[in-house]
Amino acid sequence: MILSLPVNPLIVKNLAWLSRSVGYKLLALCMVMVTMTSSQAAAESSFQFSGFATLGLTSENEDDLGFLRDGNQSKDPDRDVSFRPDSIIGAQLSSSFAENWRATTQLVYRDRPRYKLDEAVELAFLAYQPVSGLDVRLGRVAVDMFQLSDYRRVDYANLWVRPPTEVYGWILPSSIDGGDLAYSFSNGTGFWRIKLQYGDSEPILEFPDGSTLVEAEFNDFLVGTVTLHMDVWRFRLSYSQATPSAESFNFASALNQVAALVPGPVGDEATLLANRFLRASGKEVRYTQASLGYDDGNWLIDTEFANIATSGAIIPEGIAGYVSIGRRFDEITPYVMHSRFYTEQDLYISNVDWSASGFQVLRDAAIGSLNGVQIEQHTYTLGMRWDITSKVAFKTQWDSTHIEKERFAIWAHTNGRASKSTTVDLFSLALNIVF
Amino acid sequence: MNILRTLIAITLLVANFCQAEIYVVTHRDNPAQSLNANEVRDLYLARSQSLPSGESVIVYEGAEADLRSRFIRSALGMRVRQFDAYWARLIFAGRVLPLKLAKQESELFTHLANNVHAIGYSDNRPQSDVLKTLLVINE
Numbered sequence: 001m002i003l004s005l006p007v008n009p010l011i012v013k014n015l016a017w018l019s020r021s022v023g024y025k026l027l028a029l030c031m032v033m034v035t036m037t038s039s040q041a042a043a044e045s046s047f048q049f050s051g052f053a054t055l056g057l058t059s060e061n062e063d064d065l066g067f068l069r070d071g072n073q074s075k076d077p078d079r080d081v082s083f084r085p086d087s088i089i090g091a092q093l094s095s096s097f098a099e100n101w102r103a104t105t106q107l108v109y110r111d112r113p114r115y116k117l118d119e120a121v122e123l124a125f126l127a128y129q130p131v132s133g134l135d136v137r138l139g140r141v142a143v144d145m146f147q148l149s150d151y152r153r154v155d156y157a158n159l160w161v162r163p164p165t166e167v168y169g170w171i172l173p174s175s176i177d178g179g180d181l182a183y184s185f186s187n188g189t190g191f192w193r194i195k196l197q198y199g200d201s202e203p204i205l206e207f208p209d210g211s212t213l214v215e216a217e218f219n220d221f222l223v224g225t226v227t228l229h230m231d232v233w234r235f236r237l238s239y240s241q242a243t244p245s246a247e248s249f250n251f252a253s254a255l256n257q258v259a260a261l262v263p264g265p266v267g268d269e270a271t272l273l274a275n276r277f278l279r280a281s282g283k284e285v286r287y288t289q290a291s292l293g294y295d296d297g298n299w300l301i302d303t304e305f306a307n308i309a310t311s312g313a314i315i316p317e318g319i320a321g322y323v324s325i326g327r328r329f330d331e332i333t334p335y336v337m338h339s340r341f342y343t344e345q346d347l348y349i350s351n352v353d354w355s356a357s358g359f360q361v362l363r364d365a366a367i368g369s370l371n372g373v374q375i376e377q378h379t380y381t382l383g384m385r386w387d388i389t390s391k392v393a394f395k396t397q398w399d400s401t402h403i404e405k406e407r408f409a410i411w412a413h414t415n416g417r418a419s420k421s422t423t424v425d426l427f428s429l430a431l432n433i434v435f
Numbered sequence: 436m437n438i439l440r441t442l443i444a445i446t447l448l449v450a451n452f453c454q455a456e457i458y459v460v461t462h463r464d465n466p467a468q469s470l471n472a473n474e475v476r477d478l479y480l481a482r483s484q485s486l487p488s489g490e491s492v493i494v495y496e497g498a499e500a501d502l503r504s505r506f507i508r509s510a511l512g513m514r515v516r517q518f519d520a521y522w523a524r525l526i527f528a529g530r531v532l533p534l535k536l537a538k539q540e541s542e543l544f545t546h547l548a549n550n551v552h553a554i555g556y557s558d559n560r561p562q563s564d565v566l567k568t569l570l571v572i573n574e
Contacts, residue, residue, distance in 0.1 A: 048532050052523070094532050099491065104529045123529045132485040135530075142528060150528035157523040184482065186473075191482050229482075297514045328514065387516045390500075434523050 046096045054155045056086025056162075056430040066412030067426055069162050071170050072203050073111045075210035075412035084111040086162060086430055088153055090122070102127040108153065113206045113213050122153075122175050138179040144197055144223050145171065145240045147291040147304050156432035159300055159385055161397040164322040164339035167306060169410040170375060173201035173218045173242075180223075190230030197223040201242075208372060208413050216246040234293035241286045244313050251366040252277035258359050265352045266359070273366050276348075283312035300326040300333070309344075316375045316409055318343040324381075331388070337381040347371050347406050368415075376407035383428075391434050399426040457506050459570040460544075460561050462551040466490055470569040476511055478554070480521070481531045495535045495543055495555035506556050509574045 059081045060067050066079035069086055088110040095103050106123035125139030142150045148163045149171070155162060162168075178199015185192055201218040225238040255274035259267045291304035305321035319342045326335035348370045354360040383397030401424045403411065408418040459475055461467065467486045470478075477483040478494050485491050497503050507518045525531050535553075537543035543555045548565045560568060 050526055050533060052527060090527070092527060092529075094529075096532055102532065106527070106529065125529065127529075129484065132483065132489060137529070150530075151524045154523055154527040157520050157527065186477060186482060191477075191480075295517060297512075297517055328516070331516070390515060390519050434519075 048094045049092070050094070051089070051091045051435045052154045052156055053089040053433045053435075054086055054430050055083070056088075056155075056428060057081070057083055058085050058426060058428045060424050060426045062422060062424050064414040064417040065408075065422070065424065067424075068410055068412055069165065069169060070174075071410060072113065072172050072174075072205045074113050075206045075208060077209055077412045077414045077417065079412065086155070086428065087111070088155075090153065092123070100129045110153065113204055119204065125179070133184045135182045135184075136179070137182075140175050140177050141180055141197065141199070143173050143176045143199075143201060143221060143240075144180070144195060144225055145238065145287055146289050146306060147236055147293070147302075149174075154434070155395075155430060156391075156393055156434045159302075159324065159326050159333065159335055160337065160381065160383055161395045161428045161430045164324075164337060164379065164381070165410055166339040166341040166375070166377060166379060167304060167320045167322055170316050170341075172203040172205060172216060173221065174203070176201045176218075176221050178221070190228050190233075193225075193227045195223075195225045195227075197221070208408065208411070208418075209415060210412060214246050216244060218242040218244050232294055232296040234291075234295070236289070236291045236293075238289045239287070240289075241284050243282060243284050244315055245281065246314075250277050250281075251362065251369065254362055255366060258357070258362065262357050262359070266354050266357045269350060269352045269354075269363070270359075273348075273363070273370075276370065277314075277366070279312045280314045283310055285310040285313045285315050298328050300324070300328070300335070314370060314373055316341070316343070316373050317345050318375065326385075331386055333385040333387075335381075335383050335385070337383075338378070339381070340378040341375045343374050343376040343407055345374050347374065371406055372418075373409050374407045375409045376404040377401055377410075393432045395428070395430045395432065397428045397430075399428070400424070401426065455505070455558065455574045456560075457502070457509060457556050457558050457572040457574065458560050458568045459510075459554060459556050459572065460547055460566050461554040461569055462547055463565055463567045464551045465554070465567070465569075467569055472510065472570065472572070475570055475572075479511055479534070481525050484531070491552055493535060493550060493553045495537045495546060495553060497540070497543065497556065498536055498538045499540075502556075502558050505558070505574060506572070509572050510556075 058067050064077050066075060066077045067085055073085060088108060090106060090108040092106040097103060103126050104123055107120050108122045109120060121140060123140055123142060125137045125141050127135060127137045129135050144150055148158060151157045152163050152168055176199030180195055180197035182193060182195040199221050201221060203216050205214050205216060221242040223240040228235045252274045255270045259270040286309050287306060289306040294301040303323045307319050308317050310317055322337055322339035324335060324337035326333050348367050350367060354363045379399050379401040381397060381399045383395060386394045388394055403422055405421040406418050459470060466488050474487060478492060504515050507513050507515050511518060526533050537546060537555060540557050543557060544561060544566065547553050547555055548563060
């Protein structure tokens with residue numbers, strides 16, 4: 001029977017709500033289905049176990065600055081040599097439990113600010129293919145914002161030790177609870193894939209010095225992508241939007257109290273800052289992305305650009321991109337890359353003396369959270385991938401990153417460390433495995 | 436004389452290698468009578484999970500390294516490492532299930548003989564009446 005599914009945003013939204021409200025049950029259902037079919041699988045081989053892992057070592061040379069691969073890792077400014085940023089292990093269970101139906105669950109253990117089972121579940125969805133080329137997934141799916149978003153933690157699948165942090169290091173949501181609809185087809189031009197996603201995400205992160213945990217929300221995440229594979233070329237365009245919020249970052253209420261208590265310049269600035277936080281509430285962030293890839297078996301060229309814009313949300317805003325060139329020599333692939341994040345935000349600079357008010361800590365925290373999301377840096381990368389076997393790759397990489405002052409958002413750092421610009425050399429070794 | 440024999444042997448070996456063929460094989464009752472190179476490529480790159488007629492398909496690949504490498508190069512125009520990375524992306528993005536693996540030719544032919552939806556490849560033309568060839572790939 002062919003199921004007709006009209007692409008109606010209301011239906012998609014209701015499905016997302018259903019997914020949220022029965023999230024754990026849905027997850028449990030996926031698990032149970034996978035488990036139940038495993039015995040049947042022995043006979044029919046409908047059950048698949050797969051996994052990926054990286055043992056990675058990073059070393060950088062800066063005091064009071066810690067490298068982060070993802071913004072939602074634990075933050076330790078004193079971290080210089082560490083296995084934590086890149087090391088990861090993931091296990092995936094998939095089952096084709098009925099014709100045209102699949103269930104997939106993926107659990108990932110990696111460096112995080114805290115460890116909860118729900119947050120370790122990267123994927124947990126039911127997939128249905130009503131007709132050839134049309135895929136419907138409901139549950140927890142990878143948020144498909146950028147070129148590598150679907151598999152950004154599967155380092156074996158990528159050329160480099162890690163995706164460039166200027167483009168991927170600040171993205172907090174890795175998956176959404178909701179669903180997606182994808183339609184794929186081949187024509188005379190190439191292989192096309194059009195995809196729509198909708199859902200919510202609740203990533204967690206820490207303050208730059210690792211002192212405080214923040215529970216963020218990205219609600220009403222809507223992603224639309226078009227990809228085209230044409231011989232050795234790959235093109236991709238996408239647009240995403242979401243409404244972020246993080247209560248811990250919202251100082252509006254406290255600042256308004258200060259404004260009521262302390263008249264004069266301090267009170268005026270407190271009001272100004274409070275309004276800035278209030279203005280952020282309910283504001284959307286919009287991501288527009290374009291990428292181009294080329295892989296003829298010998299040369300690998302990848303480039304991607306993204307524009308991040310908002311009318312008030314407190315998030316990194318600007319233009320990010322990278323260009324990478326690699327050359328395969330049998331099992332060895334050397335590569336170079338340049339990546340950059342250029343901010344379009346102004347720093348908030350206070351000229352008011354709060355020292356006598358007794359609320360200077362509050363002002364510093366409020367300004368710190370406004371300015372602390374800003375990124376401006378660029379990196380030159382030189383590296384080499386060695387494919388040891390069809391399942392194992394070894395990589396080594398050197399990154400030289402220049403960070404502009406007060407724009408250290410994708411680094412762990414101590415208070416005050418961001419007051420001057422710096423250049424960081426990062427050396428990395430990584431062993432990638434898939435199984 | 437010995438040199439001449441060696442040269443002849445090498446020439447025959449090279450000629451044999453140049454004429455090597457890979458057969459895309461399925462069950463005789465599979466509705467497809469043949470596939471073209473693009474259709475085989477779409478199936479092995481998971482761009483399609485069904486035959487042109489709409490029938491679902493179960494795709495097998497071989498574990499034997501040399502045959503696998505030759506098939507990936509000849510039928511898909513890719514290097515093995517390129518193909519492996521491509522499939523790692525598909526699998527861990529949750530887009531498709533991994534390809535089925537047949538450890539040896541006899542195992543592959545058993546699967547194909549037992550499942551009308553299964554297809555696979557071999558460098559030997561199937562002798563069994565239960566199987567048929569959908570495409571011959573000349574290397």
